[in-house]
Amino acid sequence: xxxxxxxxxxxxxxxxxxSAPLHRRRSYRLGRWDLKYSPYLYVAPFFxxxxxxxxxxxxxxxxxxxxxxxxxxxxxxxxxxxNYRLLMQDAQFWNAAYNTLxxxxxxxxxxxxxxxxxxxxxxxxxxxxxxxxxxVVIPNITSVAAVGIIFALIFADRYGLINWLLGTVGxxxxxxxxxxxxxxxxxxxxxxxxxxxxxxxxxxxxMQAIPKDLxxxxxxxxxxxxxxxxxxxxxxxxxxxxxxxxxxxIGGFQIFTEPLMYGxxxxxxxxxxxxQTLAMYIYEKTFTGNAExxxxxxxxxxxxxxxIVFALINFVLVRRSVKGDKK
Amino acid sequence: xxVMRRRLRIAAAAVLAAGVALGSAxxxxxxxxxxxxxxxxQVKLVLQTFQNFGYDQAIKDFEAAHPNIKxxxxxxxxxxxxxxxxxQWLAAGSGxxxxxxxxxxxxxxxxxxxxxFANLLDLGAGEVKANFPEWxxxxxxxxxxxxxxxxxxxxxxxxxxYRKDLFQQAGLPTDRDEVSKRMTTWQDYIALGKEFKASxxxxxxxxxxxxxLMQPYVMQNSQTFFFDKDNKFIGDTNxxxxxxxxxxxxxxxxxxxxxxxxxxxDWDGAFKNSAFATLPCPAWMTxxxxxxxxxxxxxxxxxxxxxxxxxxxxxxxxxxVPAQTKHPKEAYELxxxxxxxxxxxxxxxxxxxxxxxxxxxxxxxxxxxxxxxxSGAPTGKIFGESVxxxxxxxxxxxxxxxxxxxxxxxxxxxxxxxxxxxAAWTKAVDEAKKATS
Numbered sequence: 232x233x234x235x236x237x238x239x240x241x242x243x244x245x246x247x248x249x250s251a252p253l254h255r256r257r258s259y260r261l262g263r264w265d266l267k268y269s270p271y272l273y274v275a276p277f278f279x280x281x282x283x284x285x286x287x288x289x290x291x292x293x294x295x296x297x298x299x300x301x302x303x304x305x306x307x308x309x310x311x312x313x314n315y316r317l318l319m320q321d322a323q324f325w326n327a328a329y330n331t332l333x334x335x336x337x338x339x340x341x342x343x344x345x346x347x348x349x350x351x352x353x354x355x356x357x358x359x360x361x362x363x364x365x366x367v368v369i370p371n372i373t374s375v376a377a378v379g380i381i382f383a384l385i386f387a388d389r390y391g392l393i394n395w396l397l398g399t400v401g402x403x404x405x406x407x408x409x410x411x412x413x414x415x416x417x418x419x420x421x422x423x424x425x426x427x428x429x430x431x432x433x434x435x436x437x438m439q440a441i442p443k444d445l446x447x448x449x450x451x452x453x454x455x456x457x458x459x460x461x462x463x464x465x466x467x468x469x470x471x472x473x474x475x476x477x478x479x480x481i482g483g484f485q486i487f488t489e490p491l492m493y494g495x496x497x498x499x500x501x502x503x504x505x506x507q508t509l510a511m512y513i514y515e516k517t518f519t520g521n522a523e524x525x526x527x528x529x530x531x532x533x534x535x536x537x538x539i540v541f542a543l544i545n546f547v548l549v550r551r552s553v554k555g556d557k558k
Numbered sequence: 559x560x561v562m563r564r565r566l567r568i569a570a571a572a573v574l575a576a577g578v579a580l581g582s583a584x585x586x587x588x589x590x591x592x593x594x595x596x597x598x599x600q601v602k603l604v605l606q607t608f609q610n611f612g613y614d615q616a617i618k619d620f621e622a623a624h625p626n627i628k629x630x631x632x633x634x635x636x637x638x639x640x641x642x643x644x645x646q647w648l649a650a651g652s653g654x655x656x657x658x659x660x661x662x663x664x665x666x667x668x669x670x671x672x673x674x675f676a677n678l679l680d681l682g683a684g685e686v687k688a689n690f691p692e693w694x695x696x697x698x699x700x701x702x703x704x705x706x707x708x709x710x711x712x713x714x715x716x717x718x719x720y721r722k723d724l725f726q727q728a729g730l731p732t733d734r735d736e737v738s739k740r741m742t743t744w745q746d747y748i749a750l751g752k753e754f755k756a757s758x759x760x761x762x763x764x765x766x767x768x769x770x771l772m773q774p775y776v777m778q779n780s781q782t783f784f785f786d787k788d789n790k791f792i793g794d795t796n797x798x799x800x801x802x803x804x805x806x807x808x809x810x811x812x813x814x815x816x817x818x819x820x821x822x823x824d825w826d827g828a829f830k831n832s833a834f835a836t837l838p839c840p841a842w843m844t845x846x847x848x849x850x851x852x853x854x855x856x857x858x859x860x861x862x863x864x865x866x867x868x869x870x871x872x873x874x875x876x877x878x879v880p881a882q883t884k885h886p887k888e889a890y891e892l893x894x895x896x897x898x899x900x901x902x903x904x905x906x907x908x909x910x911x912x913x914x915x916x917x918x919x920x921x922x923x924x925x926x927x928x929x930x931x932x933s934g935a936p937t938g939k940i941f942g943e944s945v946x947x948x949x950x951x952x953x954x955x956x957x958x959x960x961x962x963x964x965x966x967x968x969x970x971x972x973x974x975x976x977x978x979x980x981a982a983w984t985k986a987v988d989e990a991k992k993a994t995s
Contacts, residue, residue, distance in 0.1 A: 303671055389828070390828075502974075503977070
C-alpha cells in the first residue's frame with residue numbers, strides 16, 4: 232500500500248483537456264487533494280492516538296499540578312506553583328530522587344559496559360552462535376513481577392539464598408533491605424539481569440554493520456584486539472551507544488516494579504524509605520492516602536523534566552568522550 | 559481505475575481517522591445503563607465488591623424476595639485495584655455502583671469526608687443498630703454521630719494461634735483452655751514467653767514481631783488510638799501507644815521476637831522453619847494464611863487460644879451506598895439484606911467470611927465450626943467471643959495509613975536495630991504529624 236502513496240503518474244492525473252465534462256474536472260480536483268492531503272491522513276492515526284493518549288495526559292498533568300487537588304476530600308482549588316514550592320522542601324521527595332539516581336547509576340553503568348563486552352564476545356566466530364545470541368535476551372522476556380519475586384527470595388534477609396551461602400562460609404548475613412547500599416545493589420542487580428542481554432543484542436546488531444576490512448587493515452598495522460575494540464568498534468557504534476544510554480535513562484528514572492517487589496509490595500520502599508524511588512513516591516501520594524492528584528502531578532512533571540535533563544547531559548557527555556568519525 | 563482507487567483511499571483514511579476518534583470517545587462510555595428503570599418498574603442495582611464477599615447465593619435470595627429489583631454483581635478483583643478506581647468514580651460523580659464494598663481502613667478514610675455517601679440513618683438504618691457489635695457500628699459513624707456511611711459485613715476477630723509442639727518441647731501446657739488461662743493478660747503472656755525461652759530447649763522465638771503486640775494491646779487499653787474525636791493526631795500524647803511501643807521493643811531486646819516483617823518472604827520462611835511459637839491471628843488468617851504458609855507438614859501442630867486481654871479484631875469490611883445512586887432506597891434494602899443474619903451466614907458458607915451480625919455469630923452454623931488444621935480448635939466460638947468482647951475504640955480517618963505506613967515500619971526499624979528506639983519514635987511522630995496536618 233505504502234509503495235503506491237504519492238506514486239500516481241502525473242501524466243494521468245494532471246492536465247485534463249479544458250473541455251472535459253464536469254465529472255472529469257471534479258475527479259481532477261480530488262486527485263490534487265489526494266496528492267496534497269492523503270499523506271497526512273495516512274499518518275494521522277498515529278498523531279491522533281498520540282495526541283489523545285500521550286500529549287493530552289502530559290499537558291493535563293501540567294494543568295492538574297497547579298491545583299490543590301485531593302480526590303478523597305474532593306478539594307480542587309487553584310494553587311499556582313504551591314505544589315512545586317512544597318516539593319522543593321519535601322525531604323522525602325529528595326530522598327526518593329537520591330535513591331532513584333543511585334539505583335540508576337549502580338545499574339546502568341555496569342549494565343552497558345558488560346553489554347558492550349558481551350556483544351564483542353558474541354560477535355566472534357563460535358559454535359552455537361545463534362543459540363547464545365538468543366539466549367542473552369531470555370531474561371528480558373520474563374515477567375518483571377516474577378523476576379521481582381524470585382530475587383526478593385534470593386536476597387531475603389533471613390532465609391535468603393545469598394545470606395545462607397554467606398553463612399556457610401562464616402560471614403555475617405547482609406541486611407539486604409535495612410542497609411541502603413545493599414538494597415540499591417540488589418535492585419540494580421535485578422535490573423541488570425533483565426536488561427544486559429537486551430542491550431548486548433542491540434550492540435551486536437550495530438557491530439555487525441562495521442565493515443570487516445577495517446579490522447583486517449588494523450591487524451595488518453599491528454593493532455591488538457583490545458585496541459581494535461576501542462578504536463574501531465566503540466567509535467563506530469557510537470550512535471547505538473547513545474541510543475541505549477538515552478533509553479536506559481528513561482527507563483531507569485521510572486523504575487518502579489523492581490523496588491516495589493523487593494520491598495514486599497509496599498510503596499514505602501523499606502522501613503525508612505531507603506529504596507523508595509520517585510515513581511514509588513508518586514504512586515504513594517497520588518493513589519494512596521488522600522489521593523493528592525495535584526501534588527502527584529507536580530512530581531510527575533518534575534520527573535519528566537529530570538529525565539530530559541539527564542538524557543541531554545548523557546548525550547553531551549557521551550558525544551564528547553567517545554570520539555566518532557568526523558562528519 | 560486510479561480515480562476509483564484514490565477515492566476509496568481517501569474514504570478509507572477518513573473512516574480510519576473517524577474510527578480512532580470514536581474509539582477513544584467510546585472509552586468514556588461506561589455503566590451508562592446503570593441505575594436505569596426498565597419496564598414494569600424494574601430497578602437494576604449495581605453491587606461492586608473486591609476479593610470474594612461470597613454473595614452469589616445471597617443475591618439470588620434477595621432477588622427472589624424482591625422481584626422488582628435486579629442486582630448486577632461486579633467483582634472488582636483485589637482491593638488495591640478497586641480502591642483507586644472507586645476514589646475516581648466518587649470524585650467524578652458517576653461510575654460507582656449503587657452499593658459498594660469498603661474495607662475497614664478505606665471506610666475510616668471516608669468517615670471524615672462522608673459527603674460522597676448516602677446517610678444510611680436517613681434511609682432507616684437505625685432499625686438494625688442492635689444487630690452489630692457497638693465498635694463495628696461506630697466505625698462507620700461520623701464523629702458527631704449524625705451520619706452512618708456503612709453497614710458491617712465480615713469481621714476478623716482475634717485469637718492467639720500457637721504451636722502446640724513447640725510448647726510441649728519447652729515444657730509449657732499444650733491444652734488450649736490451659737494455655738488461655740496462662741495468658742489472660744499481656745503481662746502473663748510475656749512472662750510465659752520468658753519461661754518458654756528460659757527452658758533452653760527450643761530455638762524458636764516467642765512472637766513473630768514486636769509490632770504484632772501493638773494493635774490488640776492499644777485497642778484493649780485505650781478508647782482512642784492515633785486520633786481523638788476531632789481527628790487530631792494524638793499518637794505522641796496517648797500514653798498507651800508509647801507504653802505498648804516500649805513493651806514490644808523490650809520483648810525484642812529480651813530475644814522473644816523473631817524480628818520478621820509481616821507479609822515478607824522472610825515471614826513466609828519463618829512459618830516453614832517454625833521460627834516463632836505464637837501469633838495473634840484473626841479468623842481469616844487461620845486457614846487463609848497460617849495453614850498454607852506453614853504447609854501440610856505442620857498440620858495439627860498449631861492450635862488456637864483466646865487472645866490475651868479479652869477481645870480484639872483485625873480486618874473486616876462494610877457496604878456503603880454512594881450518594882450518586884439513583885435508587886438509594888433499593889440500594890439500602892440490598893445492603894441491609896446482605897448484612898443481615900441470612901446474608902452473613904450465606905457469605906460465611908460461600909467464602910468463610912466471619913459474620914459481624916451478633917445473631918449470626920451465635921448461630922450454630924458459625925458457632926460450631928472447628929478447624930482440623932488447628933488441632934480441631936473451636937474457631938467459631940473463640941473468634942465469636944473475641945468480637946463480642948471488644949470495646950469500641952475511636953480510630954479516625956487516617957488510622958490505617960498512620961499505622962501501616964508510619965508506626966509499623968518505624969517500629970520494625972527499631973526492632974531490627976536500624977534505628978534506636980527513641981530515634982524511630984521521634985521519626986514516626988514527625989512523619990505522622992506531617993501526614994495528618
